[in-house]
Amino acid sequence: MPLPPVHQTLRHALRLAFGWIFLVLGVLGLFLPLLQGLLFLVIGSALLAPGNPHLARMRERFYRRFPRVRQWTQRLHDHFHRRKT
Template structure:
């Protein structure tokens, strides 16, 4: 007699771990650093001020409510550029994911 085939169940996904305190501090420092570069870029012709301001706000939006409100205001004020902002956010997330994979791969190879 043939055995009844038992189907595997998909294990429940665990909730993501919250970032460590050091990762959170690094994120906040990098966000403020980009904001400072953006303010300097508004006065210096060499730096692109708006770009650095937008990157700093996107980094800080999860930590501070005022940063999220500023991004929402920019979306309402400049609707032509919202697609570019979303595309830039997606490209930055993809770049960060590739960078993390490379770092993890390097760390794994060093440990072996």
């Protein structure tokens, strides 16, 4: 069953907000020793990739280079998007 338009808009806004927050944390993490910069950059770009073709292409190149990461993210996606019966 598709979500109502209000929920889709809210989901999109939250995805954008968290994506940008993770990207900013990733950039800060590149310079600060306590933050894992690369991890936050990957999470932020994964959140923003569905709306940005450039980031989607970068994600696909990353998955081709690291196929185990693709398998791991696919398992997570399947786990969180399976239908409840």
